[in-house]
Amino acid sequence: MEKQVIAAKNIEKKYKNFTLSVPEMNIPSGFATALIGENGAGKTTLLNILTGIRNDYKGSIQYFGQYSEKEMEKTAEVRERIGYTGTDNYYLPNWTVGQVCSLSKLLFEHFHEDRFKKYCDDLAIFGGNAYDGRKKVSALSDGTKTKLMLAGVLARDTDLLVLDEPASPLDPLMRDKLCELIRDYLNSGEGKSVFFSTHNISDMEGVTDYAIILEQGKIVEQGFVEDLKEKYILVKGEKADIEAAKKILYTITTSNYGFEGICLAEDLDKLAGMDVVTETPNLFKISVAVMKRNSLIK
Amino acid sequence: MKRTAWKCFTSYVPTSYKVLMIVGTVLCTALSVFLGSILGIMGNLIVGSLVMVMLILVDYFAFSGISVRYQKRMEMLKSSFNGNEVIRKALVVDLIAKAALSVVVYAAGIIGAGGIPDINVFLMFTSFYLLYIVVSAIFLIFTRRKGLSILVQMLFCYLASSAAGGLFFALVATQQGVERVTEKFEGGSIIASAVILALLVVLIAVGAILLYKDSYKGYLSGFSDDTDKDKKAAKAA
Numbered sequence: 001m002e003k004q005v006i007a008a009k010n011i012e013k014k015y016k017n018f019t020l021s022v023p024e025m026n027i028p029s030g031f032a033t034a035l036i037g038e039n040g041a042g043k044t045t046l047l048n049i050l051t052g053i054r055n056d057y058k059g060s061i062q063y064f065g066q067y068s069e070k071e072m073e074k075t076a077e078v079r080e081r082i083g084y085t086g087t088d089n090y091y092l093p094n095w096t097v098g099q100v101c102s103l104s105k106l107l108f109e110h111f112h113e114d115r116f117k118k119y120c121d122d123l124a125i126f127g128g129n130a131y132d133g134r135k136k137v138s139a140l141s142d143g144t145k146t147k148l149m150l151a152g153v154l155a156r157d158t159d160l161l162v163l164d165e166p167a168s169p170l171d172p173l174m175r176d177k178l179c180e181l182i183r184d185y186l187n188s189g190e191g192k193s194v195f196f197s198t199h200n201i202s203d204m205e206g207v208t209d210y211a212i213i214l215e216q217g218k219i220v221e222q223g224f225v226e227d228l229k230e231k232y233i234l235v236k237g238e239k240a241d242i243e244a245a246k247k248i249l250y251t252i253t254t255s256n257y258g259f260e261g262i263c264l265a266e267d268l269d270k271l272a273g274m275d276v277v278t279e280t281p282n283l284f285k286i287s288v289a290v291m292k293r294n295s296l297i298k
Numbered sequence: 299m300k301r302t303a304w305k306c307f308t309s310y311v312p313t314s315y316k317v318l319m320i321v322g323t324v325l326c327t328a329l330s331v332f333l334g335s336i337l338g339i340m341g342n343l344i345v346g347s348l349v350m351v352m353l354i355l356v357d358y359f360a361f362s363g364i365s366v367r368y369q370k371r372m373e374m375l376k377s378s379f380n381g382n383e384v385i386r387k388a389l390v391v392d393l394i395a396k397a398a399l400s401v402v403v404y405a406a407g408i409i410g411a412g413g414i415p416d417i418n419v420f421l422m423f424t425s426f427y428l429l430y431i432v433v434s435a436i437f438l439i440f441t442r443r444k445g446l447s448i449l450v451q452m453l454f455c456y457l458a459s460s461a462a463g464g465l466f467f468a469l470v471a472t473q474q475g476v477e478r479v480t481e482k483f484e485g486g487s488i489i490a491s492a493v494i495l496a497l498l499v500v501l502i503a504v505g506a507i508l509l510y511k512d513s514y515k516g517y518l519s520g521f522s523d524d525t526d527k528d529k530k531a532a533k534a535a
Binding site for chain 1: 314
């Protein structure tokens with residue numbers, strides 16, 4: 001079994017009308033892992049727990065195969081090795097880019113100002129203009145704030161990046177650049193790993209090695225993308241077979257011409273006798289099927 | 299990089315806060331000198347209220363170490379092992395800066411009034427000034443905990459001056475009680491005032507520690523559920 005960068009057990013966090021319950025979750029080392037789930041599935045809560053931003057939960061977490069969650073609180077080692085980018089709550093709005101830089105130097109032992117400025121330039125945070133430390137964070141668009149967060153974590157020497165919805169506020173070009181940055185990061189050293197939550201499955205599929213699908217606070221599917229593509233099959237068939245197919249397919253979408261659905265590969269034999277075409281589904285199709293199956297949305 | 303308290307403070311607070319604090323200090327100092335020259339040492343009582351209002355306004359709008367409006371944010375600090383240390387040090391320097399500002403403005407009022415008129419009067423007015431700061435600090439803790447708006451905070455600031463006025467009479471009565479003990483000595487009245495003043499300085503220190511702890515607690519609360527209501531609900535669940 002491959003090494004894990006994070007191994008979590010019996011994670012539980014209760015809210016009034018929602019419980020995040022993860023009996024076991026392993027994030028493989030050296031890969032990019034996507035955390036997929038609909039709104040309110042518990043993705044941000046889970047990421048906050050794993051990065052130590054939230055500490056009111058039950059359960060145990062092991063980092064880099066050797067540190068417990070308690071050691072994360074007591075020693076700088078674990079947090080130094082994790083680079084985290086959040087959503088709206090990452091910076092204070094009155095901070096300037098220069099402050100973000102000087103605070104990063106105070107907060108993180110291995111932060112490189114020159115690298116930060118280079119990433120600011122590469123990602124066109126100042127719209128092609130020279131680095132401007134006086135620029136207020138509140139004056140940046142959501143996408144640019146995300147770029148700034150990425151510049152901040154990539155300017156550090158880390159072994160794991162935990163990114164909360166990095167692709168959502170980005171334009172298609174920047175999403176492509178994000179995938180490139182993730183690939184470069186994974187290739188920059190042995191055991192470098194990335195764990196990110198996303199709704200933009202198609203855009204991020206090219207860089208996703210492992211996927212975890214979270215629904216209603218529970219992991220409903222996880223595995224290497226290649227394995228998932230073998231586990232599930234995309235089936236297309238004739239209108240006449242819709243009713244019979246409904247009983248077998250994992251999820252089904254019907255139209256005037258026929259149906260399309262996802263089926264477990266092990267159930268494929270049950271479709272014998274029907275006029276169907278099978279294809280290998282992409283991660284988007286698999287994720288939507290799994291989410292649909294477990295969603296409260298009717 | 300070495301995390302000195304000053305470095306933590308200057309990195310954490312925005313430029314607008316630093317500028318407003320400096321401008322506010324200059325304005326309050328000038329006003330204090332002016333009022334001192336007209337009203338004598340009494341002018342300090344008015345300036346005391348203005349200093350508190352200025353501190354609350356600057357803190358609220360430019361934010362600083364003691365503002366709680368964004369305590370749920372700052373994930374950048376929370377994701378770092380050194381985040382707690384940085385915010386702790388920034389809070390301490392912030393409080394020291396505010397205390398220094400109050401002292402400077404008060405001293406300017408004394409200078410404006412042409413120096414210390416009478417040691418007893420000086421001790422009495424200084425006691426009131428300190429008492430006002432202590433009461434305001436306590437009120438501030440309350441208003442921040444409740445997350446009240448800036449207008450309500452201003453109202454509480456006004457109430458603090460009234461409360462301090464009321465307490466001041468109690469203080470005078472206490473002073474007279476102490477005087478009965480110290481009157482056996484030469485300058486007994488001054489000793490009594492000095493004792494009261496010393497007690498208030500201790501109270502100020504306690505108030506500052508409470509304010510610091512409350513602010514830091516506010517930051518730490520951002521690591522867990524949003525409200526006590528959520529916590530209770532989670533417990534019940």
